[in-house]
Amino acid sequence: MIGATLELIIAALLVLGGIFGLIGSYGLLRLKDAMQRLHAPTKASTVGLGAVLIASAIAGDSWREVLVTLFIFLTAPLTALYLAKTLIHSHINPADVPPAANGAKWAAQPPVAQKD
Amino acid sequence: MIRKIFPHPYLSLTLGILWMLLVNKLAVGSFVMATILAIAIPHISAAYWPERPRLVRPMALLGYIGLVLHDVVVSSITVAKIILFMPPAQIKSAFITVPIDLPSPEAITLLAGTITMTPGTLTVDIAEGGRSLLIHSLHAPDPVSIRDDIKSRYEARLKRIFA
């Protein structure tokens, strides 16, 4: 049904995807700072899922999987942005955040935090 | 005439391609349905799209997407290395302000998404007026070089694509 080279590519993609998915979830446990933990799933898990979906597209000879890949890659930054906003709203000391250019305020910070 | 049928050409193109991907077979029937949807949906939802994004070089966007895909793979390998092998005490995270000078909201959104998906950085916040982005970097021994890298690698390209 499918050639040996193609089979090798699919197997490699599956193994890579599994490893990246595992690393993403492991990073969620291992990293110490709340902001650092945001990095692990948004990158590693997304790429892991992408690799699995491409493998599925090649194995099933269909291109619908591209849709899921596209959707995941478009929404991962949005999710990360929203979660970062919740963190900066509640857990980050405003003094740790550098000021914006030209004295503008950051959108997620409460107005009082910009006094000093 | 063609402007009247396709008020939003890029939206129509995206809708058509999405439909073809969804039905998952190349047939004349599904192509006709894709064309109908590509014409109808932009007209029905016209009230929500008062303006259309101005792309100066649409073809350069394809090159940009290729660059970002390459960087996504590189970035996940970088992050994976940091997660697996770097002792937590040695990871130096930092917030970085990146001043931006992009003309349209679409370009800023694209830049913010790109930053999140590329090596070790995450967009956290945008300033009032959209003139700077707040970025968190997972491991930043040299914050200035990261800022300059984003400006030269992504922002300069986006400036050429969007008017």
Added chain:
Amino acid sequence: MIALALTFAIGCFAVALLLNLWRLAFAPTNTDRILSVDTMVVNGIALIVLYGIKTASGINFEAALLFAFTGFVSTIAFAKYLLRGSVIE
């Protein structure tokens, strides 16, 4: 060879789901809880797709797509709730 790689990948994502569950149960902040649920959705989609490869049926695709949609919306709704105190204002 594909069968072996498939088993390995399914094992990886299953362990990843367990790690997420651990993080969900013992999370330092509420944001970590949302993040771990979001990662669980991503790993769940991967498991669905892998099962689809294993059974060689295209029927799992819709499940994966719908799971991706609902996962994204629920994550944003949770985050919005933490940020603003209500989801729809």
